Amino acid sequence: MSDTATHIVEHHLDEQASKFGMWLFLFTELLLFGGLFLVYSIYRYLNQDDFARGGSELDMYIGAINTVILLTSSLSVAMSITAIQKNNKRMAVILLWITIVLALVFLVNKYFEWSHKYHVGLYPGTETFRTLPAGEGLFFLLYYFMTGLHGVHVIIGAILLGFVIERVLDGKITSENYVFQENGALYWHLVDLIWIYLFPLFYLIH
Amino acid sequence: MSEVTHHKSFLENSEGKNVVLSWLFSTDHKRIGLIYLYLIGIFFIVAVFFGFLMRLELIAPGKDIMDPQLYNGLFTVHGVIMIFLFIIPGIPAVFGNLMLPIMIGAKDVAFPRLNLLSLWIYIIGAMLALTTLMGADKLPDTGWTFYAPYSIKSNTYVMQAVLAAFILGFSSILTGLNFITTIHWLRAPGMSWFKMPLFSWALYATAWIQLLATPVVGITLLMIAAERYLGIGLFDPSLGGDPILYQHLFWIYSHPAVYIMVLPAMGIVSEILPVFARRRIFGYNAMAVTSLAIAFIGYLVWGHHMFTSGMSGPARIIFSFLTFLVAVPSAIKVFNWVTTLYKGSIDLKPPMLYVLAFIFNFMIGGLTGLVNGALATDVHVHDTYFIVGHFHYVMFGGTGFSFFAAMYYWFPKIYGRMYDIKWANIGFWIIFVGFNILYFPMFIVGMMGMPRRYYDYLPEFHWPNIVSTVGSWILIVGIVIMLVNIIRGSMKGPKVGQNPWRGLTLEWQTQTPPITENFEQIPSVTERPYEYKD
Amino acid sequence: MKQENEHSMSYSANIWVWAILIVLTFVTVKVAEFDLQNLTVAVALLLASAKATIVAMYFMHLKFESKLFIVMVLFTLLIFGSFILLTFIDYWTR
Numbered sequence: 001m002s003d004t005a006t007h008i009v010e011h012h013l014d015e016q017a018s019k020f021g022m023w024l025f026l027f028t029e030l031l032l033f034g035g036l037f038l039v040y041s042i043y044r045y046l047n048q049d050d051f052a053r054g055g056s057e058l059d060m061y062i063g064a065i066n067t068v069i070l071l072t073s074s075l076s077v078a079m080s081i082t083a084i085q086k087n088n089k090r091m092a093v094i095l096l097w098i099t100i101v102l103a104l105v106f107l108v109n110k111y112f113e114w115s116h117k118y119h120v121g122l123y124p125g126t127e128t129f130r131t132l133p134a135g136e137g138l139f140f141l142l143y144y145f146m147t148g149l150h151g152v153h154v155i156i157g158a159i160l161l162g163f164v165i166e167r168v169l170d171g172k173i174t175s176e177n178y179v180f181q182e183n184g185a186l187y188w189h190l191v192d193l194i195w196i197y198l199f200p201l202f203y204l205i206h
Numbered sequence: 207m208s209e210v211t212h213h214k215s216f217l218e219n220s221e222g223k224n225v226v227l228s229w230l231f232s233t234d235h236k237r238i239g240l241i242y243l244y245l246i247g248i249f250f251i252v253a254v255f256f257g258f259l260m261r262l263e264l265i266a267p268g269k270d271i272m273d274p275q276l277y278n279g280l281f282t283v284h285g286v287i288m289i290f291l292f293i294i295p296g297i298p299a300v301f302g303n304l305m306l307p308i309m310i311g312a313k314d315v316a317f318p319r320l321n322l323l324s325l326w327i328y329i330i331g332a333m334l335a336l337t338t339l340m341g342a343d344k345l346p347d348t349g350w351t352f353y354a355p356y357s358i359k360s361n362t363y364v365m366q367a368v369l370a371a372f373i374l375g376f377s378s379i380l381t382g383l384n385f386i387t388t389i390h391w392l393r394a395p396g397m398s399w400f401k402m403p404l405f406s407w408a409l410y411a412t413a414w415i416q417l418l419a420t421p422v423v424g425i426t427l428l429m430i431a432a433e434r435y436l437g438i439g440l441f442d443p444s445l446g447g448d449p450i451l452y453q454h455l456f457w458i459y460s461h462p463a464v465y466i467m468v469l470p471a472m473g474i475v476s477e478i479l480p481v482f483a484r485r486r487i488f489g490y491n492a493m494a495v496t497s498l499a500i501a502f503i504g505y506l507v508w509g510h511h512m513f514t515s516g517m518s519g520p521a522r523i524i525f526s527f528l529t530f531l532v533a534v535p536s537a538i539k540v541f542n543w544v545t546t547l548y549k550g551s552i553d554l555k556p557p558m559l560y561v562l563a564f565i566f567n568f569m570i571g572g573l574t575g576l577v578n579g580a581l582a583t584d585v586h587v588h589d590t591y592f593i594v595g596h597f598h599y600v601m602f603g604g605t606g607f608s609f610f611a612a613m614y615y616w617f618p619k620i621y622g623r624m625y626d627i628k629w630a631n632i633g634f635w636i637i638f639v640g641f642n643i644l645y646f647p648m649f650i651v652g653m654m655g656m657p658r659r660y661y662d663y664l665p666e667f668h669w670p671n672i673v674s675t676v677g678s679w680i681l682i683v684g685i686v687i688m689l690v691n692i693i694r695g696s697m698k699g700p701k702v703g704q705n706p707w708r709g710l711t712l713e714w715q716t717q718t719p720p721i722t723e724n725f726e727q728i729p730s731v732t733e734r735p736y737e738y739k740d
Numbered sequence: 741m742k743q744e745n746e747h748s749m750s751y752s753a754n755i756w757v758w759a760i761l762i763v764l765t766f767v768t769v770k771v772a773e774f775d776l777q778n779l780t781v782a783v784a785l786l787l788a789s790a791k792a793t794i795v796a797m798y799f800m801h802l803k804f805e806s807k808l809f810i811v812m813v814l815f816t817l818l819i820f821g822s823f824i825l826l827t828f829i830d831y832w833t834r
Binding site: 027135 | 316317320379383384386387390391392417418419420421422424425426429432436437438439440444445446447448451454455458
């Protein structure tokens with residue numbers, strides 16, 4: 001095989017291996033949240049009514065809006081891949097920025113949700129919390145833990161996409177070599193996936 | 207185009223470069239493997255020391271040299287260090303890193319910088335774990351299993367221990383990720399899956415466990431930390447939490463973790479036996495597939511650690527059944543190893559001695575595992591010394607001995623030198639005898655009813671305890687001999703040629719010690735790995 | 741090694757996928773208004789899984805990658821599912 005051909009094959013294998021590695025990492029995230037989903041499902045099974053009561057305290061509309069926001073952010077990051085494939089760096093960067101902005105809007109919504117709960121004293125350690133029925137306490141514990149951990153991942157994902165933008169602008173990501181962007185997008189889709197499950201489990205039980 | 211310049215071995219340092227930095231921040235899998243080896247060796251010695259102290263206390267009923275609080279702290283940190291700092295990273299981090307890429311004909315692992323990150327995460331986690339030792343009455347005293355609710359309430363350094371284990375988990379996860387990718391994508395031309403060495407198969411199966419099981423304990427430990435720090439009481443009965451759910455989550459990882467410990471060890475047995483029996487391994491395909499089978503079934507048996515905790519009857523029956531199932535592929539391996547020896551030309555060099563001892567110890571450990579897996583008998587032996595004996599036979603007599611075997615086997619490859627064979631043999635016999643004198647009485651005293659994790663015991667358990675403690679002294683003498691021999695050999699041992707054991711796998715076909723890129727030219731593979739003809 | 745066919749999703753394909761996801765989200769919210777008793781969780785999870793599958797297959801490109809990736813995803817889900825199932829067996833039968 002000629003040197004160029006070998007180089008192309010090796011480069012391609014490098015990309016495949018890199019993407020493969022990213023998927024493996026996504027599996028670990030799945031199992032990480034999976035442990036929490038397991039706890040949630042057992043406790044929900046044991047405390048159906050209390051969980052329903054807890055769920056009705058949450059604002060379904062903010063939850064639905066956040067779902068739409070994340071789904072749209074998945075769209076924008078997916079389209080940014082299309083853009084880089086078409087060698088349209090400007091469009092790729094715009095779409096990546098849109099993704100990050102949507103992430104920030106999501107976080108702002110979360111902030112409002114949480115601070116509202118804070119104002120009514122509905123968080124661990126307060127007297128209000130202590131007087132909740134046991135199952136409802138568990139519901140809110142899980143709510144804070146799971147949406148909190150998810151929020152941390154939103155932040156990480158947004159930062160990661162920031163690095164992607166930098167690399168597109170630097171020319172390190174090109175239409176020939178965009179696996180870093182693909183991997184960043186994969187991570188972002190995972191953040192979206194987790195929320196797809198969190199939304200109905202926390203906001204849609206009454 | 208071939209290079210005319212001398213290819214340095216990976217041990218040699220470049221001109222003008224800071225030696226310490228070039229070792230601590232090297233992405234060379236071989237250097238990373240060696241640093242893991244030295245750190246793990248140190249932590250092993252620390253944990254052995256704690257075991258030694260425990261056995262001193264147990265030599266007679268009543269208080270001997272310490273009070274109960276210190277004893278509880280010692281058995282906890284002994285377990286935490288042995289399990290999270292030695293046995294789980296153990297063979298994959300040391301010998302997987304040192305040898306896997308070479309054995310499959312690659313220049314390095316798939317993600318060398320990630321590999322370096324794994325190492326540093328391990329170092330940070332280990333440092334944090336060691337901070338739990340700052341204060342005899344603050345040693346975590348929950349047992350390495352950190353069961354709720356006591357782990358929430360204990361006024362000791364549980365937080366540091368739990369966070370350290372969480373951090374160390376990431377090192378394990380990333381190593382697993384790296385090895386899976388390496389084995390999928392970096393095998394040399396011609397090396398199909400079923401031409402890989404069995405150590406590679408073992409590491410592959412192990413890596414999937416590292417990848418999928420570890421995050422579960424990670425999040426569980428995070429929940430414990432959250433409960434301690436923020437009052438988030440997921441396992442707090444007063445909040446409706448269920449402590450048994452903690453146990454489920456903990457053992458969902460910690461059972462597969464024992465396969466992280468033993469599968470690579472079995473892989474090493476499969477590597478060493480053919481070389482020193484001069485025969486190809488019997489049933490190569492079965493050995494490869496059983497590694498995968500053990501990993502898979504191993505995900506499904508965790509409940510057998512909880513038979514007396516309060517699970518339902520049907521759950522216990524199902525877990526017991528699945529537990530018996532996982533014994534089958536393990537037994538197939540033992541059968542195949544023994545058959546490999548038949549009509550072989552046995553050479554009792556130190557690696558072979560340890561591997562044969564592995565088979566002996568693992569059989570005892572495995573058979574006693576059946577007692578534990580059967581519901582009726584487990585009720586009797588759970589939380590007794592029978593269990594302590596069982597897991598030391600498989601983890602120490604199994605994985606530990608295999609670790610020593612690997613050290614003796616690949617030592618000449620790594621250092622280009624040989625240790626003193628006579629003293630290695632002496633060390634082996636003392637270790638083997640001491641090990642069995644230390645742990646075998648535990649089956650007896652456990653059957654008689656002596657509980658584990660107890661500072662004190664009834665007078666009728668006295669005699670076996672004396673025997674055990676004396677066994678621990680013999681064992682330690684053997685370990686000291688082994689370590690002194692290995693360390694001296696690494697620095698002053700006589701130099702050896704490329705392939706002193708006449709092995710056929712790829713690591714023996716390249717320079718000793720290996721050059722940084724492992725091969726001057728990536729080899730092409732045509733044969734299966736153990737085609738011994740002499 | 742054969743060269744993979746670098747299939748790319750067009751802008752409009754991505755938008756169609758997004759539209760389906762939005763519709764499914766709307767359905768999820770609407771369905772939650774009915775009291776389905778024991779089926780509530782199952783239906784919610786089913787809809788969420790439909791959305792997740794679509795995100796994985798199209799946005800995350802699984803449909804166009806080597807089959808190996810799908811096998812790994814399914815294996816991981818199988819293991820995760822076993823954890824949930826075996827734990828539940830304990831609680832269902834207590």
